[in-house]
Amino acid sequence: MSLIVQKYGGTSVGTVERIHRVADRVAEAKKAGHALVVVLSAMSGETDRLLRLAHEVTASPDERELDMLLSTGERVTIALLAMDLRGRGINAQSFTGRQVGIITDSSHTKARIARVTAERIREALAEGIIPVVAGFQGINERNDVTTLGRGGSDLTAVALAAALKADRCVIYTDVDGVYTADPNIVPSARRLDRVSYEEMLELASLGAKVLQSRSVEFAAKHGVPLEVKSSFKEGQGTLVVTEDADMERVAVSGVSGDRNQAKITIIGVPDRPGVAARIFGPVAEANIIVDMIIQNVSQASLTDISFTVPRADLGKAVGLVQRIAKEIEAKSVAVTEVIAKVSLVGVGMRSHSGVAARMFEVLSKEGINIMMISTSEIKISCVIEEKYLELAMRTLHGAFGLDQSPAA
């Protein structure tokens, strides 16, 4: 008998009808002889409704109180699913984050899990009860409710799977797995049967919203086999597992695109030691995440420094950078708001050389100018003009053989 942690997201429990379908799935898995733990999100829209209420009450709601408020959403869904299962004669019981011992630090609204006791889950499993657990929430050492941030229910599921040494953690969502590219942009995109934790992390950080990065990191660290599956259709999903030799046979596993960046260039920066720190220190302090940085070769002791920031933070960043530019006596600040980032990801890059060169060649053949480049061991990203993003993704997807299944 294997132990499986199933997690259902907000759209999967968004209506009473959908809760019935989740109960069907749980009943099936139980019938198949598995021991089960179920983790739920709040009904889709509920967290936003509560946030709206909070902001109607006061401009900047206290974060401890926000956690008290937001943690109610999952309590509603776990109670409803447990009722549904019990109504069918299946022994299930709902448990809050507190009751299953998800102990966190005190960073309200974005708490980090310190430890998981899972005592009541073990008791329940021993009694043949299916625990239905509220995702997204825990308690701190003061016994106050905390929440784990957006997508935190994935983290709850993975943390419980790790604590219970579960055989698998299945994340049911509204897509049926991880794709070689966004199928809305690249129609020939294929679902991947397997992907490594590292690839999944790169894809998540590049904007593929299938899994929250923190939960992938947690799964990788504790070796929890993750599966992403559709809660709406039958069939296989994508397994997220430790990298294996098979994966290295293909150079590139996926192509991803990101429109949420903007580019800032500081022109004519005096090329002195410490100048980069004077720029990026204050930017980091303002909680603006800089993704890529490029510094041109210095000419006549002057250099240009370009970097990308999330488009949502652009206004804040530009104001700050203009002040800094004055202080360091740079010439001027230029902004390109509409850029996009196209990336190739694959653990196979470690053993396949020439991926970057081939990528530049493919883009150049299409007449797409590369503004910035950044690389890691298993990823190459290029910043291009936004209007070329779809073309770049489709062309790269074909050029790296992602249109065909790897067996072919």
Add this chain to the structure above:
Amino acid sequence: MSLIVQKYGGTSVGTVERIHRVADRVAEAKKAGHALVVVLSAMSGETDRLLRLAHEVTASPDERELDMLLSTGERVTIALLAMDLRGRGINAQSFTGRQVGIITDSSHTKARIARVTAERIREALAEGIIPVVAGFQGINERNDVTTLGRGGSDLTAVALAAALKADRCVIYTDVDGVYTADPNIVPSARRLDRVSYEEMLELASLGAKVLQSRSVEFAAKHGVPLEVKSSFKEGQGTLVVTEDADMERVAVSGVSGDRNQAKITIIGVPDRPGVAARIFGPVAEANIIVDMIIQNVSQASLTDISFTVPRADLGKAVGLVQRIAKEIEAKSVAVTEVIAKVSLVGVGMRSHSGVAARMFEVLSKEGINIMMISTSEIKISCVIEEKYLELAMRTLHGAFGLDQSPAA
């Protein structure tokens, strides 16, 4: 500095605008130098919405899961009010039933309070924090959430006031106090400045829905001075306190009416010892509450037994009584569905004789036939035809001098 527990019901926190008004009141009381504990219900309609969801999910929802579900309503309002207060610079913090140590038995959906630790409230008060507490809920010894039944937030407030030895427990509601009669029926009804716990209990059990009976009992037992006040208008409310000499100057404090009863008569019951037990034993076992019982004088060893039951239970009761009638070889069962009960309540009855006689005389003068009578130390109730209820209430209200204020 006095310590006051304030409790606001569902209509008082039903919208963001109304939550602002509650925050205004809390701010005022704080400004006036009081130490405060605030207890809240769920937004009006929220408990019904959640119950509807539960019944959509399954026909008879599990009660432990219902408590998990229903307890979310108060968590929303306490978080919102605490945010509102903090947004104004007033140091407030929300606490759940668990956090303030409301320990109950395990009778889910109608738990009884076993003890109240109130530890975190004392800590908060010592730090100058206003605790905003979720009403209606506690936890049992297993750490599972329980709820105290409809109107349970009143009980939370009174229990906290008792545990903290508060100077007063103020129940803010949508009426401005306890009246000599329902003003919708008796336009000349007056608000009572003071009423004794016993009178309040009789009025509550007679259907005056101002305060939940259990909370009045709890307040009486622990000597908690209660005040019922409007959360929508300024001015005095009604104090519910220990009976005093002043109250005995008037014979009758209030008139109340109840349409929720129906009458069952078993005709031709063989007049044997133990026959009443054979009738009312099974009725009690079926959880049907019998209010009044009358047995006629026996004629030729046969007697008639009449009794009233809640109209909602009439169908269940009639089926049961018909079976019993057969067993005890009674002649037949008659049902009168549309009866009403009119009652006079007053601690003054203890020292004023002749109240009952005067009541019968007043009703008879209006041509109202009395079907059943029951009396207690401070109450006289008559069952009459339902169509006469308003007339009976208005006439009795005038006849016992309730139209004039007692000073006049």
